Every structure is written in C-alpha cells, then in structure tokens.
Amino acid sequence: MIDDADKKGSDKLDSKQVEHINEEKMALMLKLSGMIRDGAKAFLFKEYSYMIVFCILFGLIIFFLAETQMGECWTVITFEIGAVTSIISGYIGMMIAVTANVKTTKECAISLQRGFIVAYKAGSVLGFVLVGLALLVMAILMIAYRLMYLPQNPEEVTWLHYQLMFEKIAGYGLGGSIIALFGRVGGGVYTKAADVGSDLAGKVVKGLPEDDIRNPGTIADNVGDNVGDIAGMGADLFGSLAESTCAALVVSGTSPLLVINTGAYYYPLCISAFGILACIATWFFATQPEMCCRIQRFSDVEKVIKGQLLISTLILIPGIYIVTVIMLPPTFSFDGIEQEVTRNACYVCTLCGLISGFLIGIVTEYYTSNEYGPVRELAESCKKGPAPNVIKGLALGYISNVVPVICLAVTIYISFKFADMYGIALAALGMLSNLCIGLAIDGYGPISDNAGGIAEMSHLHLTRTRTDKLDAAGNTTAAIGKGFAIGSACLVSLALFGAFATRCHLTVVNVLEPLQFSGLVIGAMLPYAFTAMTMKAVGTAAEAMIEEIARQDKLGLLKEGATPDYAKCIEIATKASLSEMFPPGILVIASPIVIGCLFGPKAVAGVLAGAIVSAIQMAFSQSNTGGAWDNAKKYIEAGGVKPEILDEKDEEGQNIVINHAKGSDTHKAAVCGDTVGDPLKDTSGPALNILMKLMAIISLVFGDFFIRTAYLIPKTSEV
C-alpha cells in the first residue's frame, strides 16, 4: 500500500533545522499556555463542584436504598473515596498536560525526536501517577476492611465475611465511574463544542483557520483537549482499573479458599502492581534515543509506540506467570461451579486479556493510521466529495469492529471456561496490566495537539509541521488507547455483570424468557439513545460557539491587531457542557435503577447484557471512524493525495492540474468527515465504555435493593 511516491509526500525525514524562539515569542507561548491552564482549571473546578453535589446526593440514595445493613454507611464512604480519588486523578493529569504542552512546543522547535520524548514523558507521568494512586487507595481500603470486618480469630472467618466486605469495596468502583462518566461527557462536549465550533468558524468568518490566534474559540479548543482527552480519559481508565479489581474481589468472594488465602486476596492488586514495574522497564526504551527509538520521520513515532506495547506485553507474559505462582494456591473452587480451578488456568485467563488487548491495539492502528490502506482509501474518496467520504468512513468504522469483537469473544469464551466470571475479571486485569503505557500513549496525543496549537498561535511554522506529525500519530495512539479502554470496559462490565448475578443469586439469565429478552432489546437501545443525546449536545454547544464567534467578528474583535474575547468562548463551552452532561448521565444512572426497581434483577440482567454487546460495537466503530477521518484529513494536508495531471490543456497550453492539497475541494470533503467524526470519537464513543461499566456496577451495588422491590413482577417468578 505504501509506495515511494506516497512516502515522500507524507513522511519526509525530519530536517536538522532549529527554529529560533525569541523572547517575545517565548513570552507569548507562556501566556498562551497560562491561558489554557487557567481555562482548564476553571472548567474543572466548576465541573467538580457540580459533581461533588451530585455525589453527595447520590451517596444519600445509596445510603437509603443500597446499604445491605440498615444504618451502616460503609458503601457510601467507599463510594465517596472512589469519587474523590477519581477527581484527584483527573486533576493531576490535567495539570501535567497543561505544563507539558509548551515544553513540547519548545522541544519541537529543535527536533521531532526531542518533541516526542517530552510529550511521551508527560503522558507517562500521567499514566504512572494514575495507576499508582488507584492501587494505593485500593490497597488501603482492602487492608482497612480486612481489619474491620474479619473476626480476630482466624478460625471464625467464613467467606460470608468476605462477601459482605467486598460489596462495600464495590462502592469504590462506583464512585470512580460516576465521576468518569460526567468527566467524559462534560469534558467531551466541551472539547468537541470548542473544536467543531472553531473548525466551522471559517464558515461564518472567511479565512479564519482553526488554530489561528484571531479565532476566539482556539483557546477553548486547547482547553478542551486537556479537560476532555486528559482529565476525562484519566478518570475513565482509573475507573476501569478500580472496577476490574472490585469485580475480581466480589467474584472471588464465592470461593472459600480464594478469600482465606492472603496471597490470593491480594492477587488482583499484584497483577496491576507488577504491571507498573513492567511499564517502567518498557518506558526506558522509548525515552533513550540511542537505544531503539530514533524518531526522524512520522512513521517512526508509530513504530516506537507499537514497540512500547509489544515490549510491555513481552515483559508481562513471563512476569504475570511468576506473580500467579507466588500468590495463588495451586487449585481452588467456587461455590456453584463444579470444576476445580487451577493456578495455571488463572494465568491463561490473564494472558488472554493481555494478548487480546495487544491485538486490539494493532488492529485499531491498522484502521486509523494513515500508514495503511484503509485511511488512504478514505483520503482518496474525498476527491469525490464529502458524501463518499462519510459513506466510506462509516463503513470503515463498522468493519473495524470485526477483529476486536472476535478477540473479545475468544477471550471471554476461554477465560469463562477456565475460571468462570473470576476468569473474566482476571482477563480484564490482564488487559489493563500495561495500563501505564496505554495511558502514556493516550495522553501523549492531546499534549501534542496542544503543542501544535501553541506553535500555530505563536507563528512557529517549522515547529508546527513537527507537531502536526506528532499529532497525526496522536490520533492513532488515541484510537489505540480507546481500543484498550473499550476492550477492557467490555471485560470489566461482564465481570461486574457476573458479580451482580452472583449477588442476586441468578444462576441463569435465560434470553428465552420474556423479561430477559425484552431487557436485552431495551439494553441494546440505550447506547443509541446515549449517543444521540451526546451528539446533539455537541451540536447545540458548537452552534452557540459559532454564534459567539460571528458576534465577535461583527464587533471587529477578530481583525489583525485586535484581541478576541477568548474568555467568553471558554465560558460558553463551560456552560453548555455542564448543562448538557446531565441528561445522558442521568439516562445511564437511572435506567438500571428504575428497571431494577420495577422489574427486578432478571430484567436488569437482560438490560445489562444488551447494553454491553451493543455498546462495544458502537464504541469501537465510533472511535475508529473518527480517528480514520481525522487522519485522512491529515494525510491530505501532508500531500498524501497527489495532484492529478489531466490530458486536457488549459489556455496557455499547460496540462490542467487538479490539486488536492489544503484548501482544495478534496480537503474540504476531508474536513467534513473530520468534523462529523469529532463528537463520535471524543464524546460519545469513549463515553460508551463508561456507560457499560457504570450500568454494571450500579446494578451490582443496588442488586439487593432490586430483589427487595421489583414492584411490577409477581414475587414467585423470581428465583
């Protein structure tokens, strides 16, 4: 697919030239970075203040409806701890990113290599801090509850004690997930409203590019990258990690041997802990140019990132085996399952998750990187206008589901078969074991995007070409990160679904029964309703933004020399995203509670199964479609689609040349696809992960309540 002519167009060697940054430019860059930081901080503070109120109210709901023993409030406390930890994680991530962006710009002025290293290092800090924090709090909770709930005399300990204790711990995952949901949706609406708004500003104000300093939406756009793609994504994956650990614990509560054995108790934590060590080792390969990471052209960035995934996977394969042998007893069994589970079976489950995560990453890269056929064909189809681009892009997203879904199905089958729902939870932990690297490559994207924005606004042209290369790779890495997030979210939700079934004593969820099948159909519909709501939210917010830009244009604020009112645009994006994040959020939170309260756990089981299977498909296809459209645009901008020389001659006797570069109709068609893809890949797509996980963990926490109520179902029909 990659011929030499294309190579030259899109993938030139990095020049040795250094762009000089004088003091004035430096001051401007720092000022811009400061504005971005302040905007992001202001948004997060406002968003978190809403969330804190929501969490207090939701805590009351948990207290009255979901606490197993009346008057106790440990689930509520764990829930609030989870929420606060998630908030802190998002905030730390954002602070790192807003500091790293200007540094990346500076280094990119020197070389692509140095720019990459700074951006990647910043992403890694984010990854290590988040995972470390999640594990630390989880470990403290596990030790504290162990001391609190278990009788002093070890002989009195039964697995019932554990069961009770683990249900409290599930609150931790719930807290993390609720914050993640609002973070993703609120941040996603913010970032895409600003992005789409400034993209389309050119429609109302002629000749106003997206990242131009005269575009008043540009600072909001850069703020959005930080609050949506960094803080939101951090909270999302923090939630995944917390929830998969919770799921493993709750399920292991039904295995007497697993819970009494101290090693086995800490096994899920140890997988993640070892993952951190493995990622630190891996990380050295990316940051030492003299070792294996020479970044001289665009394609090198993707190679290094793929290398990072591969190396961490290779280190983890034997590493997890050692952890398993040390921590787990040779064989154990679960209540309700006849077969004995061996230590090796558990290892196989974890490995399945790890490998299928790697495969999902590779496939995602294939469909979203402009190094391969799919994106290049998409770019070619732009020649025929926006409609063929949109048609082909949607088809690309749909077909890109196939391999990841098969990977997941195989993982589910094997780990289910080997260790039932515990196996699924382990597979999720396996997939998340190199989460630090996943977060690093995911965080690297928005940092480069920001660096590019700062370069453009400071008129550093050479630097901008370098940041563009980093950013194009960032689209792919973001898609890979999302692929991981979706895959792990699927496994985590399924494990939580299993935990929910265990808790509600459902041994069978029979889709040949009316309640379950109706639930399945309704559940599969929820991701569609959710996507529609978030997309509409982005549309509405972007329109408000465009109107504001048009207003400022009328006032003459956008002329050369005048200062546009950036703050007003930030305010509009903030307001719109905060008011728009609640309806879809409430849909996700209320659906399982209302359905469970009216129709009982069986209906909820149907809804969960439906929502999970439907959300996976939509999430994969949305994030891949969006990534592919964005990169098709970048590919055209980099000159990947060659000008056509026609046989016909013009008046001067020269052959007519049809140009496909920036500004041509072809490029406009590509921009249309990119704009459509924006809300898909950065708002609704990634929020769908959280939809599955959150619905599952809410069902788990409220399971007991559903059994007690189920108002519309004759009690006899319950198991």
Add this chain to the structure above:
Amino acid sequence: MIDDADKKGSDKLDSKQVEHINEEKMALMLKLSGMIRDGAKAFLFKEYSYMIVFCILFGLIIFFLAETQMGECWTVITFEIGAVTSIISGYIGMMIAVTANVKTTKECAISLQRGFIVAYKAGSVLGFVLVGLALLVMAILMIAYRLMYLPQNPEEVTWLHYQLMFEKIAGYGLGGSIIALFGRVGGGVYTKAADVGSDLAGKVVKGLPEDDIRNPGTIADNVGDNVGDIAGMGADLFGSLAESTCAALVVSGTSPLLVINTGAYYYPLCISAFGILACIATWFFATQPEMCCRIQRFSDVEKVIKGQLLISTLILIPGIYIVTVIMLPPTFSFDGIEQEVTRNACYVCTLCGLISGFLIGIVTEYYTSNEYGPVRELAESCKKGPAPNVIKGLALGYISNVVPVICLAVTIYISFKFADMYGIALAALGMLSNLCIGLAIDGYGPISDNAGGIAEMSHLHLTRTRTDKLDAAGNTTAAIGKGFAIGSACLVSLALFGAFATRCHLTVVNVLEPLQFSGLVIGAMLPYAFTAMTMKAVGTAAEAMIEEIARQDKLGLLKEGATPDYAKCIEIATKASLSEMFPPGILVIASPIVIGCLFGPKAVAGVLAGAIVSAIQMAFSQSNTGGAWDNAKKYIEAGGVKPEILDEKDEEGQNIVINHAKGSDTHKAAVCGDTVGDPLKDTSGPALNILMKLMAIISLVFGDFFIRTAYLIPKTSEV
C-alpha cells in the same frame, strides 16, 4: 412547529392548472417508460438466473445436511417452492410498477389528487397480489402436507407427526428469505449505485442534474427504484409473512391440542386472510375522493396514508377477535410450559403486534416527515454546512430508535408472557395483518419517484412539482413501510428463534455461560460487518458509474441533442450489483451454519439473540436517518428554509439576502446528507430485516444438523 410562513413555503394548495401533454411528449414518455421496463426486466432476469443456480446448490446443501430423514427431500422441495413464489412475487410487483409510473405522470399533469390515486392503486395491486399469492401457496402446502403426513386414522395422529410436518414447511420461509436477501441486497446496490452515481455526476460534469435526460445514469436510477424498492421490498415482506406463519406453525407443533384441532391449524393463515379483507375495505377510503380523501396539498397525502393505517387497524381490532373465537379452542397448553393458554390471551398477543406496528408507523412518520420538528431542524442545520447536517442526522436516527424499540419490547414481553413463543409468532402475524396496506404505501413511493423522473425527462415542469410532492410523501411512507418491515422482522425472527430452541431442545439460553455470551457478542457484530459490506458495495458501484458518466462526457454524448448511452450505465449497475451481492449474502447464510457446525446450537442461539437485538437498532436508525435526510433536502427545495435578510447592505444599498434554495450551499449540504443516507435507507437498512429472519430460519432448518455435529464442543456440555 408548523407556522404559517412555513406552510406557505412548503405546502401550497395544488393549482387547478392542467399541463398539456402533446403527442410528441407522450411518445417520449412511453419510450422512457419502456426503457425503464426493459432495464428492470433485463436486470431481474439476470439476477434470477444467478439466484436459481444458487437455490439449486443450496437445495443440495439442505438435502445432504438438513433433511431429518435421510433420503427424503420434502424440505428441499418446499424450499424451492418458496424461492420460486418469492421470485414470482417480485416480478409481478415490478411489472405493475413499471406500468404504473407513466400513468402516474399523466394523471399528475391533471391534478395531484389523480396522480396520488393512480400511484396508490398500483401500490395496492402489488400488496394484494403479493399477500394473496403467499397465502395461497402456503395454504396449498399446508393441506398437501396434512394429507401426506398424517395417518389415515385420526386416532393414530400424534403431535410428533405435526412436528415433522411443520419442519418441512419451514423450508418455504427459508426459500422466500434467501431470494429476499439477494433481491434486497442486489436490488439495493443497483438502485443506490445508480442513484448516488447520477447524483454525483454533477461533480464531474458541470450542471448535470440527477433526473436530466442528458444524464446517462438516469434510466438506471429509475430502473433501480423498481428492482430495489419494489421487487426487493416485495420479496422481503413476502418472506416475513411466510416466515411468521411458519414460525407459528412450528411452535404450535408443541401443543397437542393446537395441532389436532383443525381450526387452530389454520388460525395463522386466517389472520392474514382476514387482513386482506380488512385492507380491501380500508382501501376504498383512499381511492374515493368524495369520501374522505381530498388531496390538494402535500400534507394531505400523508394524512390519507396515516388514515389508511388507522382505519385498517380499527377494522382489524374487532375482526381478529372474531377470527380468534371461531378458530381457536377456548384453552390449550404447550409442552414444557406449565400455564394454560386461553383464546383471549392469543387475541391479546395478535392485538399487541397490530397496535405496536401502528405506533411504530406513527413514530417513524414523526421522525422522517418534513411536517414535524426533527426534519425541519435537520434542514435548518444545513445552513451551517454538511458536517452539522450529518451529525444531526445520525443523532436523529439513533434517537428515533427509542420508541419503536420500547414498543417492540413491550409487545415481546406481553405476548411472551401470555402465550410463550406462540404469542410472539401471533404478534408478528398481527403486525403483518394489514400488510396489504403496508405494501401499498411502500410501493407507492418508488412509483411516484419514477413518475417524477419521467416528468423531468419529458420537461413537464408543473407535473414535476406535483410528483415531487408525492415523492416527498413517498420518502415518509417508505420509512413507515420499513418501520413495519423491521418491527415484524424482529418478531418473526424471535418466533423463529423460539422455534429453533424448541427444535434443538434448548429450554435455556443462558447468557451467563461462555458459549452463549461469546455468541451474543459475535452476533451483535454481524449487522455491522454486513452494513459495512453493503455500503462499500454501493460506494464501489457508484464510482464505476461516475467514471462511465465522465467517459461519456468526454465522448461528447452528453451534449444537448446527442443521445447518452443509457444501456451502458444499466449494464454497469447490473454487473456491479450482481457481483457485490454475494459477499454480504454469504456472510449471513454461512455464519449460523459454520458456527452451528463447529460450536453447536447453544452458540447459534447466542449469535441469533445478538444479531436480532443489534440488527433492529441499526435497521431502525438507518432507515429513519436516510428518510429524514432525503426529506430535509426536499424541504429545502420546496423553500421551507426561508432566505435570511441581513442587516448589512450591499453596494446598491439593498439588504444582503442569503438564499437557501436549490443550488445554494445550504442545499448542497442537504444533498450531502441525502447521498450518505441513500445506501443506509435503501440498501443496508432494509437488508438488515432479512439478515435477522434469514439467520433465524437457517438455524431452524439446520438445527438438527447442528446437534449432530458441533465438532469443537465436548458432547457432554450439550443439553
């Protein structure tokens, strides 16, 4: 939502003016109609010749793999009868439509009223012939097999005889469905390749509108309406009817009383038969202008059509009750279900289907008609360019799922609860009981579209404005028809799924087991892969078409006075659609067979459940999105989006006016949405119905084979 200003714009009173058609124009019209007929015939003959070969081969597969008793071939024979009946149905429908199109043009020259009546009458003929034929053949088969399989002595009759007999009859549905699948996909690719190709022709040849006589793709476009939307759709709904009757019979095979009672045996047929009578009565209301159907403006067309649905539903409500009381025994029971089923319960199930079909129709109309808010908002969003239009359109499609899916879920729950899977089959029959009307309003659309094409090519401008109104209503009616088709397909597939479970002795399909959950995930992915394949097929075929048009332009064939090579375009569309219809078709047919052969019936059950829940959502959203985009474009063309008068003055001191009419940027944005929607609403969306039904009936017919093979699953794990 509808203010007076809008009314005036889009919904003017029909003028009394009659457009004169001179002999020359008449001859041209007849010539055009003849070309369309010949093109359609040629395509269908070619398509059917492929299908006949396929059906013979597939008959052999059935013979060797699926016949329960070795050496017997009754399933094969019934299968071939189903296939042939389906082919005949499609052909008759197409012949009616290609004769009616020019008549509609002629009548539209006189008045909107007369044009509507001709088009609707033609649609009705299609409806009555199709349903009548399906019932006739079904009745003959049922009588023949009863005579053949049942012992002479009534005392020797057991329900096992019936069970065996019904399984043969299932072949009838399978034959109908396989033809329907290829008809829908082949016809859908044909019609959309031609449509998208001629839409985009303007991109390569400046100023060449879609329906212009100089556009060589225009005849192919009109042929496509007949082969895709008439023949394909007819075969689709013929299949639904045949399959729902089969499903009711197979399920009733497990009820001793139901099968031995002659009335009960013919009950499913009688519902459909009474439906024909009810539709004949209803039909009079639409065709008698003096009674209640005065069509003077655009909105009247939709009112009459809604009226038709309402009247037929109102007649059927008491009618079906009478049929039920006459035909069914007061109570009966099923094997494996404890509860007794009463006659009244069966009536409720049928009623549920009928009413939920009506509701789905109404909701679909709301989302796709330009009389209501959603489409008007979509049209307004076109002002901001193609991307906002695509974003809002996708969101519209997703949200339009909600009510239909809830209707279906409630119907499933109630009918499941009242009469188990038999109830679901009855609900499907209830929804299809006014199928004649459904087919009439569905067939009416492409006929008007063709009439409009002929009017445009014959330069009848007043007539064209009238056919445009009919056609705009036709987009809505097509969406309503598709809504019915999807809803009934969901119920039919579920009933067949139940029949499959009965046949394979699966009493439980537990999604908490690995095989079933993995199947569920894979099954939910199949509609995505299928959609991607069909969309890509349309894209590829449309590109071939555009290249051909460009080639003819170079040769000077498209200049005023020259005759473009229509036949070449027809040939290209035919070739492309026939070669592109096999891969997605094989995917649907092979998936259940391969999975069943390797992993057994349990995995197939999971795949079926996943495919059904996922396909419903995609089918609803795709057909509604496409209909809404098409009508948003029509709304803009009719002047629904008012020109904006700005405060700014131009050089002459006049206020600057931004125009949104045909040819403006706003209209171009709308055309982009329409083009994207074309393959969604006419190729992949409607083919998804058949995907669900076909996968379910294949599983049913091959169920026995799956039990015998299941190579990769230890036999002990099977129930």
